[in-house]
Amino acid sequence: MTSTVAVVGAGPVGLLLAGDLRTHGVPTVVLEQRSAPMAESRASTLHTRTMELLEERGVLDRIGPLPDGGPGHFGGLRLDLTAADPTHRHAGQWKCPQTRLEAVLQERAGELGAVVRRGRRVVALRDRGTDVLVETVGTDGRRERLTCAYVVGCDGGDSTVRRLAGFEFAGRDARREMLRADVAGLDIPERRFERHPRGLATAHRWPDGSTRVMVHLFGTTPTPRTGPPRYDEVVTAWSQVTGEDIGHGEPLWLNAFDDTRRQATRYRRGRVLLAGDAAHVQMPVGGQALNLGLQDAAELGARLASSDLNAYDRTRRPVGTRTLTDIQAQSYLLLGGHEVEPLRRLFAELLEFDPVRRHLARRISRPAPPRPHPTAETTPKDRSSAMGRLTHKTALVTGSSRGIGRAVARRLAEEGALVAVHYATDEDAARKTVESIERDGGRAFPVRAELGVPGDVHELFLGVEHGLKERTGEAALDIVVNNAGVTTPAGVLPEDVTPEELDRLFAVNAKAPFFVVQRALPLLREGGRIINISSGLTRFASPDQVGYAMTKGAIEQLSLHFARHLAPRGITVNSVAPGITNNGSPLFDIPEAVEQMAQLSAFKRVGEAVDVADVVTFLASSEARWITGAFIDASGGTLLG
Ligand code: NAP
Numbered sequence: 001m002t003s004t005v006a007v008v009g010a011g012p013v014g015l016l017l018a019g020d021l022r023t024h025g026v027p028t029v030v031l032e033q034r035s036a037p038m039a040e041s042r043a044s045t046l047h048t049r050t051m052e053l054l055e056e057r058g059v060l061d062r063i064g065p066l067p068d069g070g071p072g073h074f075g076g077l078r079l080d081l082t083a084a085d086p087t088h089r090h091a092g093q094w095k096c097p098q099t100r101l102e103a104v105l106q107e108r109a110g111e112l113g114a115v116v117r118r119g120r121r122v123v124a125l126r127d128r129g130t131d132v133l134v135e136t137v138g139t140d141g142r143r144e145r146l147t148c149a150y151v152v153g154c155d156g157g158d159s160t161v162r163r164l165a166g167f168e169f170a171g172r173d174a175r176r177e178m179l180r181a182d183v184a185g186l187d188i189p190e191r192r193f194e195r196h197p198r199g200l201a202t203a204h205r206w207p208d209g210s211t212r213v214m215v216h217l218f219g220t221t222p223t224p225r226t227g228p229p230r231y232d233e234v235v236t237a238w239s240q241v242t243g244e245d246i247g248h249g250e251p252l253w254l255n256a257f258d259d260t261r262r263q264a265t266r267y268r269r270g271r272v273l274l275a276g277d278a279a280h281v282q283m284p285v286g287g288q289a290l291n292l293g294l295q296d297a298a299e300l301g302a303r304l305a306s307s308d309l310n311a312y313d314r315t316r317r318p319v320g321t322r323t324l325t326d327i328q329a330q331s332y333l334l335l336g337g338h339e340v341e342p343l344r345r346l347f348a349e350l351l352e353f354d355p356v357r358r359h360l361a362r363r364i365s366r367p368a369p370p371r372p373h374p375t376a377e378t379t380p381k382d383r384s385s386a387m388g389r390l391t392h393k394t395a396l397v398t399g400s401s402r403g404i405g406r407a408v409a410r411r412l413a414e415e416g417a418l419v420a421v422h423y424a425t426d427e428d429a430a431r432k433t434v435e436s437i438e439r440d441g442g443r444a445f446p447v448r449a450e451l452g453v454p455g456d457v458h459e460l461f462l463g464v465e466h467g468l469k470e471r472t473g474e475a476a477l478d479i480v481v482n483n484a485g486v487t488t489p490a491g492v493l494p495e496d497v498t499p500e501e502l503d504r505l506f507a508v509n510a511k512a513p514f515f516v517v518q519r520a521l522p523l524l525r526e527g528g529r530i531i532n533i534s535s536g537l538t539r540f541a542s543p544d545q546v547g548y549a550m551t552k553g554a555i556e557q558l559s560l561h562f563a564r565h566l567a568p569r570g571i572t573v574n575s576v577a578p579g580i581t582n583n584g585s586p587l588f589d590i591p592e593a594v595e596q597m598a599q600l601s602a603f604k605r606v607g608e609a610v611d612v613a614d615v616v617t618f619l620a621s622s623e624a625r626w627i628t629g630a631f632i633d634a635s636g637g638t639l640l641g
Contacts, residue, residue, distance in 0.1 A: 001130065001131065001149070002027075002131055002147050002148055002149050003026065003027055003149050004026075004027040004028065004029060004146075004147075004148040004149060005021055005026055005027070005028050005029075005148060005149060005150045005151075005152065005304060006028075006029050006030075006031055006132075006134050006146060006148040006150070006151045006152070007021075007028060007029070007030045007031070007114075007152045007154055008030075008031050008032075008122050008134075008151060008152065008153050008154060008155045008160070008161045009030075009031075009032060009153065009154035009155035009156060009159075009276075009278070010030050010032035010034075010037070010102075010106065010116055010118065011038075011098075011102065011154060011155075011156065011276070011293075012098060012101050012102055012105055012290065012293070012294060013154040013275055013276035013277075013293040013294060013296065013297045014030055014032075014152070014154030014155075014275075014276075014297070015030065015102060015105035015106050015108075015109050015116075016053075016057075016059075016105050016294055016297040016298065016301075017152060017154060017275060017297040017300055017301050018030045018109040018114040018116070019057065019105060019108045019109040019112050019114060020057070020297065020298065020301025020302070020305075021114070021301050021304060021305065022109065022112035022113045022114050023057075023112060023301075024301065024302070024304075024305030025305075026304065026305055028109075028113075028114040028115070029114070029115045029116075029117060029146070029148070030109065030114055030115065030116040030117065031117055031120045031122055031134070031136055031146075032116065032117065032118045032119075032120065033119070033120065033121040033122075033155075034118060034119070035118050035119040035139055036118065037099065037102055037103065037106070038098070038099065038102070039099065044095050044096055044097050044098060044287065045069055045093050045094070045095060045286065045287025045290065045291070046066070046069075046093065046094045046095075046096055046101075046287070046290075046291065047081070047093055047094075047287065047288075047291045047364060047365040047366070048081070048084060048085065048088055048090045048091060048092070048093075048365040048366050049291070049295060049365060049366045049367065050290075050291045050294050050295060051090035051094060052090060053294065053295065053298045054294075055090070055603075055605070056603050057108070058108075058604075059104055059105065059108060062104045062107070062108065063096060063100060063101070063104050066094040066095060066096050067094070067095045068092060068093075068094060068095075069092065069093035069094050069095045070092075070093070071092075072092075072093050072286055072361070072364060072365075073192075073193065073286060074286075074330055074333070074347070074351070074360050074364075075285075075329065075330035075331070075332070075333025075334045075344075075347070076193035076195075076200070076330075076333060076334040077333065077344065077347055077348050077351060078351075079351060079357060079360055079361060079364075080092070080357065080361070081093050081361045081364060081365045082361070083354070083357040083358045083361040084358060084361035084362040084364070084365040084366055085362070085365075085366070085610070087608075087610075088608070088610075089608075091365075092365075093286075093287065093365070098290070119138055119139040120136040120137070120138055120144070121136060121137050121138075121160075122134060122135070122136050122155075122160050122161060122164070123135050123136065123137050123143075123160075124164065125151060125161065125164040125165055125272065127165065127269070127270040127271045127272055129270070129271075131147050131148065131149055131271070132147070132148055132149070132150065132151045132271045132272065133145060133146075133147055134146045134147075134148060134151055149271065150271050150272070150273060150304060151165075151271065151272050151273070152272075152273045152274070152275055152300065152304075153165070153272065153273070153274045153275070153278040153279075154274075154275050154276050154278060154293075154297070155278050156276070156277045156278060157277040157278070157281040159274065159277070159278035161272065161274065161278060162264065162274055162278050162279075165269050165270075165272040166269065167264045167265070167266070167269060167272075167274060168264065168265040168266075169262045169263070169264055169265075170262060170263060170264075170265050171260070171261045171262030171263055171281075171324075172260070172261055172262070173260055174222045174258030174259055174260040175221060175222070175258075175259055176216065176220075176221070176222065176258060176259045176331065176335040177216070177220070177221070177222035177223065177256055177257070177258040177259075178200075178214055178215065178216040178256065178257055178258070178335065179214065179215050179216070179229050179233060179234045179237055179254075179255075179256050180212065180213065180214040180215075180234075180254075180255050180256070180257065181212070181213055181229075181231065181234050181251050181252075181253060181254045181255070182206070182210050182211070182212050182251070182252045182253040183210060183211050183212075183213060183231075183246065183249035183250065183251050183252065184209065184210045184211075184249060184250040184252055185248060185249045185250050186203075186210075186211040186213075186246055186249045188203050188211065188213075188242075188244055188246065189203065190203055190204060190205060191203045191204075191242075192204075193334065194242075196241050196242060198217060198218060198240055198241050199215060199216050199217040199218050199237070199240065199241035200214075200215070200216045200218070200241070200334065200335065201213070201214070201215050201238065201241045201242050202214040202215075210252055211249075213234065213238060213246065215234065215237045215238050215241055215242075216237075216241075216335050217237050217240060217241060218335075218336075218337035218338070219337050222256075222258045223256075225256060228254040228255055228256065229254055229255070229256045230254070231251040231254060232247075234246075234251070234254065235247045257283065257284050258283065259282075259283040259328070259331040259335065260281050260282070260283070261281070261282055261283075261324055261327070261328055262280065262281050263279065263280040263281075263317070263320055263321060263324055264278075264279045264280065264317075266313055266317070267279050267296075267312060267313040267316060267317050268309050268310065268312065268313050273300065273304075273309065273312065275293065275296040275297050275300050275316075276289075276292070276293030276294075276296055276297065277289060277293060279296065279316075279317075279320060280292065280320045280323075280324060282323070282324050282327045282328075283327055283328075283330070283331045285327055285330050285331065285334065286330070286364060288323055288326075288327060288364060291367075292319070292320060292323050292367070295316075295319070295367070296316050296320075299312055299315055299316050300312050300316070319367050322363070322367070323363075323367055326363055326364075333347060354439055354440060354441075355440050355441040358440065388414065388415035388416030388417075389415045389416065389617075389621045389622070389623075390412055390415035390416045390417035390478075390479070390617075390620060390621065391415070391416030391417075392416070393412075393416065393417040393418070393478040393479060393620075394417060394418045394419075394420075394468055394472065394476060394477050394478050394479070395409075395412045395417045395418070395419045395420065395477070395478065395479035395480070395481065395620070396419075396420040396422065396447075396464050396477060396479070396480050396481065396516075396520070397409045397412065397419060397420070397421065397422060397481040397483055398422045398451065398460075398481065398482055398483050398484035398512075398513075398516065399422060399423065399424070399483045399484025399485065400419070400421045400422055400423070400430070400433055400481075400483065401421065401422075401423035401424075401426045401427075401429035401430035401432075401433055402426065402429045402433075402583065402584055403581075403583030403584060403585075403609055404483060404533065404578060404581055404583055404609045404612050404613065405422075405481070405483040405484065406421075406429075406433045406609065407608075407609035407610045407612065407613035408481055408483060408609075408612070408613045408616045408617070409421050409433055409437065409444060410433070410436060410437055410440075410442075410613070411610065411613040411614065411616070411617040412479065412481075412616075412617060412620060413437040413440070413442030413443065413444055414437075414440065414442060415617060415620075415621070416442075417442075417443075417478070417479060417620075418443040418444065418445075418468070418471060418472065419437065419442070419443070419444040419445075420444070420445060420446075420447050420463070420464045420467055420468070421433045421434050421437075421444050421445065421446045421447065422446075422447045422448075422449065422460060422463075422464075422484065423446065423447075423448055424448070424449070424450045424451065424484070425450070427446070427448065430446040430448070431446060433446075434446050443471070445467040445470075445471070447460060447463035447464055447467060448463065449463060451484055451507075451508050451512035452486075452504060452507035452508035452511070452512055453507075456512055456515075457512060457515040457516055457518075457519050458519075460516070460519075461519050461520075461523075464477075465523070475523055476523055476524075476525050477520055477523040477524050477525070477528065478524070478525055478527070478528050478529065478620075479528065479529045479530075479531070479620045480516065480517065480520045480524070480528070480529070480530045480531070481531045481532075481533070481616060481620075482512075482513035482516055482517070482530070482531070482532045482533060482555065483533045484508065484512070485508060485509045485533065485551075486504065486505060486508045486509065486548075487545065487548050488501065488505065488544065488545055488547050488548045490544060491544055492544055493543070493544060494543055494544070494546045494547075497546070497547050501547065502547045502550075505547045505548055505550075505551045506550075506551050506554070508551075509548070509551035509552065509554075509555065510551040510554035510555055510558075513532055513555055513558060514558055517530055517558065517562055517573075521566075524566075524569070524571055526569050526570045526571070527569075527570040527571065527622070527625070528566075528569070528570075528571040528572075529571070529572055529619060529620045529624075530559070530562065530566070530571065530572070530573040530574075531573075531574055531575075531576055531616050531619050531620065532555045532556070532558060532559050532573070532574070532575045532576070533555075533575075533576055533577075533578065533612075533616075534552045534555050534556050534559075534575040534576065534577040534631070535548070535549065535552040535577055535578065536577050536578065536579040536633065536635040536638050536639055537549040537552060538552050538553050538556060538577065539577070539633075539639045540579075540638060540639055552577075555575060556575045556631055558573075559573045559574055559575040559629060559630075559631070560629050563628040563629030563630075564629065567628060570625075572619070572624065572625065572627060572628035573628055573629065574619050574624075574627060574628060574629065574630045574631075574632060575630070575631050575632065576612065576615055576616055576619065576632045576634050577631060577632065577633055577634060577635060577639075578607055578611075578612045578634050578635060579600060579601055579606075579607055579634075579635025579636055579638035579639075580597045580600060580601070580606050580607060580635075580638070581606065581607035581608070581609055581611070581612055582594075582606050582607065582608055582609060583609060584609075588606070594606055600638045601635065601636035601637055601638050602636060602637025602638070602640050603636045603637060605636070607634070607635070607636050611634065611636065612634050615632060615634040619632070
């Protein structure tokens with residue numbers, strides 16, 4: 001039986017998928033009706049999540065440095081996309097011509113062993129239950145048949161695969177249209193979604209001296225088209241909106257786009273799947289279509305390789321639906337006439353608020369599936385927390401003035417938990433953690449206590465209990481994260497470790513967490529969570545860290561044995577082991593050092609504090625109720641060797 005996957009369409013989505021399938025060892029053939037790659041660049045914007053995906057695959061290295069795409073927008077209202085995650089290395093948006101991206105993705109897919117067959121148009125498909133028969137016609141008119149295990153339509157908005165396989169493509173047709181053109185020989189001012197009494201105009205000068213103009217006349221409906229618009233249509237609309245004559249310019253490329261909104265009602269029918277524009281068409285605003293498509297491909301590659309195909313539909317279709325809804329909201333704001341002015345003013349006012357900016361920027365740059373509707377498995381308490389997964393929960397995060405602890409405190413608060421931000425000496429840093437949480441609409445308070453000294457845990461809990469009672473009326477805890485820790489200075493040989501040094505390591509890293517857990521027991525509610533931060537060094541030998549690693553071994557034992565002890569109360573206890581993680585220390589400002597450390601991870605980068613915080617937040621959520629006593633490797637594959 002064949003295991004070949006046929007990917008139809010050699011655009012960025014199909015080529016990324018083909019490369020990914022090859023990394024999983026799946027025989028892959030790409031069928032493309034065009035004989036040569038496209039010369040024009042339709043889409044060029046890459047968002048944070050896509051940059052991460054391309055980086056993980058080594059594609060960014062091949063492309064080389066990309067220019068910053070500047071701030072983004074929401075429906076033409078300025079929205080700085082770095083607000084999504086300001087400290088992220090790919091915060092914001094980036095510009096990469098589609099032709100370049102395609103060329104690099106094709107090179108990668110080819111090197112990995114995918115066969116790209118250009119000049120082959122798919123004309124028939126038959127899903128026979130155990131395989132799919134695909135019939136193609138070449139440019140010479142010759143027909144060929146191919147038997148494959150699965151077919152994936154990555155063949156764009158007019159997808160032949162979607163039509164031949166009988167997918168339902170629900171939605172609505174266009175109501176508004178925007179004309180665009182790249183024009184040489186123009187000398188007109190730069191404009192970014194400039195609203196005039198009669199319409200909307202944008203002008204942007206490309207590095208080659210040509211100008212991209214986009215224009216929409218308010219209240220007009222789309223012209224039925226079989227090809228691109230004529231230049232004189234663009235000239236007339238431009239003059240009606242701006243009063244300028246651009247008739248002397250030389251059009252290099254003409255195109256019209258509209259606000260059609262359609263989505264396949266399922267992304268899989270038997271052995272046929274859809275990804276990218278074949279699965280959803282939407283107004284191409286802010287580059288979301290390309291990013292959504294590439295993210296579809298990344299998910300589908302892994303799902304096809306593990307034959308978990310329904311999960312692809314389950315995860316990607318809701319993301320598509322939500323993105324399409326957001327794009328529709330943007331199209332109203334952008335292309336609506338005077339009737340939308342009050343709405344635009346209100347939106348502009350809302351965009352003054354940090355949490356609003358962050359929320360919308362995230363939906364564009366890191367779209368995640370919407371939260372699932374409550375199911376029989378979620379408890380009544382969970383159902384009340386519609387705001388975030390941890391609303392009404394309380395948490396203590398030790399050592400959260402900076403580094404990983406700060407990121408954990410921020411993420412837990414973001415999900416709605418009230419967080420006790422513990423620190424030892426750096427009051428200023430702890431205050432900054434609390435302030436940043438409050439700025440984002442969360443709740444937190446600082447607690448000082450030096451751990452590893454007599455009376456440490458008692459002092460800590462006096463502060464925690466007081467802070468909780470003041471804010472909630474009771475001293476109940478749901479989540480305890482033992483994160484505070486100290487390390488041995490690098491380069492100290494095992495021969496040179498002193499008893500005092502080993503005592504200090506054990507006091508802070510092992511003894512204090514033990515008594516934190518013991519002291520927290522009467523305060524912990526049923527279904528509570530204890531998460532102990534260990535280290536990849538319990539599995540990865542580094543002789544100069546032997547003492548430190550021994551203490552982390554101890555904390556893992558703490559997780560194991562307390563997990564059994566606390567299971568009757570529904571409390572889970574787990575260890576999370578980060579690898580080298582950027583905690584903001586000066587070492588991470590030295591590019592050579594970072595480069596060297598990055599080599600340890602399978603993804604060839606150092607971890608970010610939020611990478612670990614996301615894992616901790618998951619363990620703290622009700623979704624992780626079935627995990628206890630576990631050692632979770634959060635080292636970016638460092639332990640894979
Ligand atoms: P970090 O940036 O050095 O921050 C340490 C935190 O712990 C600070 O909030 C500090 O508070 C607190 N702390 C230190 N000594 C303390 C003491 N005696 N009593 C009370 N609090 C104390 O740490 P990190 O790098 O984010 O690491 C966090 C955890 O992850 C640690 O358990 C560490 O072993 C583990 N880990 C880190 C990495 C990594 O590469 N970063 C790798 C593996 C495991 P003050 O600043 O206020 O004094």
